[in-house]
Amino acid sequence: MTRLPLRIERNAGSAPVKAKSVGLEMSVDDGANWRKIPVVRTGSGWSASVPNPGEAGFGTLRAVVTDAEGIGLTQTITRAYAIG
Template identity: 70%
Template sequence: MSVDDGAHWRQVPVIRTGPDWTAAVPNPRTPGFVSLRATVTNPSGITLTQTITHAYAIG
């Protein structure tokens, strides 16, 4: 997650619940936007990264 348009990224915990995964993204205390980035790697080593800038607004 990033709260400064991707200048700095912070890892967040990801929890597996059965077949699903949930990321615990803490909201910042100040108004602004949260950007999200996910990276996945399959057993063959192929990696995919997806970034969503301004995924949602706070405040």
């Protein structure tokens, strides 16, 4: 497992983010299949423990965030990190 800290920030001068939900998914086949990763609230952000697959390749991450007003964001980082 690899511990991954997560932070959500707005542009400078904007009000702080009041996230209602934070989700994280990972894929090891460039987004063809996704696996949900549990996210835990920590002091100033969130944290997730991403499993390390047994085969070499690349990990793709997708974060989904929704704030208290229902405004959301989905961000995907294809091949975010190398495996093996």
